[in-house]
Amino acid sequence: MSPGTHPFEVRDCALVAIATGRRAQTLRELRDGLLDVPKESIYYHFWGRLLRPRLDDTEFHNDFAAWIRHCLHDETLSERLAIIDPADFTDLEELRQELLDAIEVRLDETDVQFSRRDRQFHFRRCQTVVFDTGVRIHEPAALATAIPSMSLGSLYYHVIDARWREPVRTDDFRTWLGQFGAGYQPLLDQLAAVDPYFSTLAELREELGATVGAFLRGGGAK
Amino acid sequence: MNSPLLQQYAAVAGADVVRQLQLLAKPLRGMQVVHVNSTRRGGGVAEILEKLIPLMSELGIDARWEVIEGSPEFYECTKLFHNALQGQNVAVGDKLLREYERVNEINAMRLRPDLEQADVVIIHDPQPAAMLRHMPKRKGKWIWRCHIDVSHPHRPVWRYLRPLVADYDASVFSLADFVQHLPHPVYLIPPSIDPLSEKNVELADSEIDAVCERFGIDRSRPLLLQVSRYDRFKDPVGVVEAFRLTRPFVPGLQLVLAGGGAADDPEGEAVLREVHAAANGDPDVHVLLLPADANRVINALQRAADVVLQKSLKEGFGLTVTEALWKSKPVIGGDTGGIRLQVVNHQTGFLVSSPEGAALRLRHLLHAREQRMRMGAMGREHVRQHFLNTRQLREYLTLIVALVGRMTDRIELV
Numbered sequence: 001m002s003p004g005t006h007p008f009e010v011r012d013c014a015l016v017a018i019a020t021g022r023r024a025q026t027l028r029e030l031r032d033g034l035l036d037v038p039k040e041s042i043y044y045h046f047w048g049r050l051l052r053p054r055l056d057d058t059e060f061h062n063d064f065a066a067w068i069r070h071c072l073h074d075e076t077l078s079e080r081l082a083i084i085d086p087a088d089f090t091d092l093e094e095l096r097q098e099l100l101d102a103i104e105v106r107l108d109e110t111d112v113q114f115s116r117r118d119r120q121f122h123f124r125r126c127q128t129v130v131f132d133t134g135v136r137i138h139e140p141a142a143l144a145t146a147i148p149s150m151s152l153g154s155l156y157y158h159v160i161d162a163r164w165r166e167p168v169r170t171d172d173f174r175t176w177l178g179q180f181g182a183g184y185q186p187l188l189d190q191l192a193a194v195d196p197y198f199s200t201l202a203e204l205r206e207e208l209g210a211t212v213g214a215f216l217r218g219g220g221a222k
Numbered sequence: 223m224n225s226p227l228l229q230q231y232a233a234v235a236g237a238d239v240v241r242q243l244q245l246l247a248k249p250l251r252g253m254q255v256v257h258v259n260s261t262r263r264g265g266g267v268a269e270i271l272e273k274l275i276p277l278m279s280e281l282g283i284d285a286r287w288e289v290i291e292g293s294p295e296f297y298e299c300t301k302l303f304h305n306a307l308q309g310q311n312v313a314v315g316d317k318l319l320r321e322y323e324r325v326n327e328i329n330a331m332r333l334r335p336d337l338e339q340a341d342v343v344i345i346h347d348p349q350p351a352a353m354l355r356h357m358p359k360r361k362g363k364w365i366w367r368c369h370i371d372v373s374h375p376h377r378p379v380w381r382y383l384r385p386l387v388a389d390y391d392a393s394v395f396s397l398a399d400f401v402q403h404l405p406h407p408v409y410l411i412p413p414s415i416d417p418l419s420e421k422n423v424e425l426a427d428s429e430i431d432a433v434c435e436r437f438g439i440d441r442s443r444p445l446l447l448q449v450s451r452y453d454r455f456k457d458p459v460g461v462v463e464a465f466r467l468t469r470p471f472v473p474g475l476q477l478v479l480a481g482g483g484a485a486d487d488p489e490g491e492a493v494l495r496e497v498h499a500a501a502n503g504d505p506d507v508h509v510l511l512l513p514a515d516a517n518r519v520i521n522a523l524q525r526a527a528d529v530v531l532q533k534s535l536k537e538g539f540g541l542t543v544t545e546a547l548w549k550s551k552p553v554i555g556g557d558t559g560g561i562r563l564q565v566v567n568h569q570t571g572f573l574v575s576s577p578e579g580a581a582l583r584l585r586h587l588l589h590a591r592e593q594r595m596r597m598g599a600m601g602r603e604h605v606r607q608h609f610l611n612t613r614q615l616r617e618y619l620t621l622i623v624a625l626v627g628r629m630t631d632r633i634e635l636v
Binding site: 011012014015016017018019021023040043052118120122124125126127128129130131132133149150151152153200202 | 237238239241242245246248395398399401403407408409410411558603607608616617619620621623624629630631632633634635636
């Protein structure tokens, strides 16, 4: 291990969803639900969803935008909500307010829209258990083989959850690589260009592994 | 990983998945977890527990499975509960309710020493739900696992059952759409399939050939399949209609409708007659009535099919869809219930709302071999990641860690 650096501690996590009992069939009901639900529900509908089956809505970064598009068929509002980057907000209450503002504006612009009775929005929250895998990565070169063997829970924790958890709003890989000096800046830039919200976690694992592998095959840090 | 069972699961679900289960189970090692249901064999719950218990044991948990014993009147009562919870307007008389309570009390007395000492007790469905009342000195957490869609229950029956389940520490439902409000955390854990079961295990081509030969199915011609009970909500007549609309464009097309359980089900018999009438003796429509244990036959038929249909008008989760996707088959499914979680338009199959819609997608898919292969591969991966019993076990373990821990939204075991 390089002197003065600390190893990357690979963690893992598992989520289980919980029904809040709140549901919405119209935009107004969605607004009312958003006012009431615990902030952890906002977390779940932005981040926790990434560990769920989601093949067809990778273009939406949150469940609210996806439901408004698929069930209320309001493309305008869906686009406005889909573009919200949750990592831009310092806490979940700010993010809640951003959603509410966008929905209030839309309520002033449109008439009532209903979803089908069997396509209601169910507010959920989740419980997350974080645990240590015991795996430690000491050198950046080892990351190329470590990432492809990580569980999807580890990927979620170090890439998705980190953006909400850490004040620097970045993933854990880049934070850790940052301690190895400017030679790794090109890799940091390449990793920054991987958008975690447009793919499944399995695809993300492949892409990150390939990015680190290509950097190392190209000669690594200069 | 020394356990042969865990190695088998690692081979199909992924080594990372099994490693994750081992880590998650670490704080639960030695803990006594008891599942209680009403039957050791037959039915979805027993099928799940058959594998869940040994898997939990391999992870170091003291997992047990207890089965309650009841009288014919007790089962008559719980069958009525089942139908009423799913929305049927049925009355359950006082005599049957008293029998339900009596059987629960007797079983509670029999199982009390174990259940009161257990760290976690998971009660499956309404049959043993009233036992909680007879456990005043219970030490652990009690969870009610509801496998039924109770979104629109017959109210008088739900009013009777709700107080019995409200006292649990938590409940688990399969989908958010199935939930009734309860005064404790309501967890959402979708069902799953066991990739190592008779119904899903890999089969030799020779076995698939033999099954097809037995039923007069020509493997050189295209084959459609729907596996389901003969029930109007599964729309088997709509499937025959979709087949007829498709066949002019796909010469030689064959259809298999495979189901069972009609013998003791008057409505099933009526639906089966309607299906035979719709098939009208067509030699390329095979209407099969299979016994409940025909798991390998169903497996072989699913593997022989080019496209699998599940054209339900109303559906719970739709595990037959999961099974077909696991066998790399594109699925054309009704736009309802849990089918929506599994059939993703243009990715793992198509969602449809009419026989015409099904026929249109069938014509397209049966002429697009590459797309079928691509969808099939995606469907299998979709199931591997989200609908195998390893995922269900992971969520149970997460729930247990949370429930016996601090019940906060985030639990750090580091």
